Amino acid sequence: MDFGDTTVIKDLSFDVRAGETFGFLGSNGSGKTTTLRALLGIYQPSAGTLHIGGKNFDPRDGARLGYLPEERGLYKKESVLDVMVYFGRLKGLDKTHAKAWSRQYLERVGLADRATMRLDKLSGGQQQKIQLGVTIMNDPELLILDEPTKGFDPVNRRLLMDIIEEQKLAGATVIMVTHQMEEVERLCDRVILLKDGTSRAYGTVAEVQEQFGGTRYRLSYDGALPPSAFYDIVTDAGGNAELSPRPGGDERAVLRELIDRGVAVRSFTTARTSLDEVFIKVYGENHEMAEV
Numbered sequence: 001m002d003f004g005d006t007t008v009i010k011d012l013s014f015d016v017r018a019g020e021t022f023g024f025l026g027s028n029g030s031g032k033t034t035t036l037r038a039l040l041g042i043y044q045p046s047a048g049t050l051h052i053g054g055k056n057f058d059p060r061d062g063a064r065l066g067y068l069p070e071e072r073g074l075y076k077k078e079s080v081l082d083v084m085v086y087f088g089r090l091k092g093l094d095k096t097h098a099k100a101w102s103r104q105y106l107e108r109v110g111l112a113d114r115a116t117m118r119l120d121k122l123s124g125g126q127q128q129k130i131q132l133g134v135t136i137m138n139d140p141e142l143l144i145l146d147e148p149t150k151g152f153d154p155v156n157r158r159l160l161m162d163i164i165e166e167q168k169l170a171g172a173t174v175i176m177v178t179h180q181m182e183e184v185e186r187l188c189d190r191v192i193l194l195k196d197g198t199s200r201a202y203g204t205v206a207e208v209q210e211q212f213g214g215t216r217y218r219l220s221y222d223g224a225l226p227p228s229a230f231y232d233i234v235t236d237a238g239g240n241a242e243l244s245p246r247p248g249g250d251e252r253a254v255l256r257e258l259i260d261r262g263v264a265v266r267s268f269t270t271a272r273t274s275l276d277e278v279f280i281k282v283y284g285e286n287h288e289m290a291e292v
Contacts, residue, residue, distance in 0.1 A: 009035055009197040016190075018053075021164075021174040023184040023191035023205075027283040031197040032177050033070060036144060040067060052142055066140035068132060070147050070177075076120035080111065080130055083119060084137070091138035098137070105133045109159065125152055132160060136167055143167055146177045161187065181275040191275075193282050200282050205275065212281050213273030217243040217254055222264040230257050 009031050016022040026032045037043045039050040039057070050057040052064060075083050081102055088098025106112045109129045111122075119127060132148060148164065149157040161183060168174050168187075178184060184191060184205065191208055193201040201208045217231065220240050225233060230249035234242040245254060251270055258265055 009038065012048075012194070012197065012199060014192050014199065014202060016173060016175055018173055019168070019171060020189040021168050021176060021187045023188035024175055024177045024194075025179075025184065025191055025279070026194035027279075030194040030283075032194055033146060034197075035194070036067075036146065036175075036177070040065075040144075064141050066135040066138070066143045068135040068143075068145045068148055070150070074119050074127065074131060074134070076127075077118060079116050080106070080119055080122070081115040084130065084134060087134040088137050093138060101137055102133065105137070108163070109133070125156060128152070129156075129160070132163065136163070136172075139167075139170065139172070141172060142175070143172045144175045147179070148176065149178065149180060149183065157183075181279060184275055193278070195282060201278070206272070208278060209272045209275065212278040213244070215245055216271050216273060217245065217251070217268065218271060219243070219258070219268045220266040221258070222266065223262055225258075225263060226261045228254075228257050228261070230254050 012031075012035065024032050024036070034043065038048070041057075057065070075086070078086075081099065084102035084105075085095060085098045088101065089095060093101065103112070103115065106115055111126060111129060114122060114126065119130065122130070128148075128151070132145075135145070136143065143164075145164065149160050152160065157180070164174060164176070165187060174187075176183070176188065188205055190204050191201070192199055193208070201211055203211070216234065218241070222239070225236055225241055227233070228249075229246065230253050231243040231245050234244050236242075243254065251268075255265065255268055258268075
């Protein structure tokens with residue numbers, strides 16, 4: 001994908017499997033939104049195509065796809081219910097079905113009493129709930145969500161995550177752009193991490209965690225922590241340490257080694273490198289979190 005003489009996306013290829021939730025991750029300026037807009041025909045790509053179910057995607061075939069852009073677009077001087085019914089009819093629902101679905105959704109997200117209110121009288125978070133409803137109301141087979149929970153408090157973030165998870169359970173394939181790594185770890189089957197328009201990590205969440213650190217052992221102890229052929233010492237704060245296993249250094253081998261070397265182990269737990277840690281390793285400590 002080129003803008004003038006500048007190449008923004010370079011030799012990027014990935015697949016999203018039917019029925020999975022796919023995390024599309026990257027720091028500010030990494031190319032996520034540009035990639036999605038090019039695939040959807042919003043930008044004219046220099047090369048490349050989007051296939052859905054083995055067929056070339058046609059932007060006119062909106063019934064197969066639901067897209068929630070980061071920049072929300074609703075008719076804000078109209079009432080909530082009228083806007084939802086209007087978009088429902090654009091997506092092929094009859095008026096009665098669109099109205100019934102909209103009222104049920106508004107009840108679910110705590111906005112039933114706002115049905116006749118103008119959209120511009122709602123808060124940003126409330127408008128975002130309406131935008132998500134408009135996106136999913138025709139049960140699209142492919143759902144693309146660009147920062148769906150941005151700016152939400154934890155309660156409403158959990159509500160929207162539940163709704164997205166229900167879409168997946170109903171058979172939708174979900175592509176989710178987000179900086180909330182706990183959302184990725186909870187919902188996503190596989191992920192891709194973009195940096196400077198190229199893929200820096202791609203696979204299941206566990207595979208990406210393994211690629212950037214994998215399993216870690218965390219322990220509290222008394223005594224001196226010795227070097228060993230079974231592990232590397234990642235951090236040691238004197239009494240609390242994190243170890244990275246070497247080949248052959250499974251939990252039993254490492255714990256036995258510590259005990260045999262005279263370390264009094266108070267606690268010993270196994271954890272994977274978190275996606276937050278992976279994100280920092282790929283993009284650095286000082287990356288910007290805002291999406292462009």
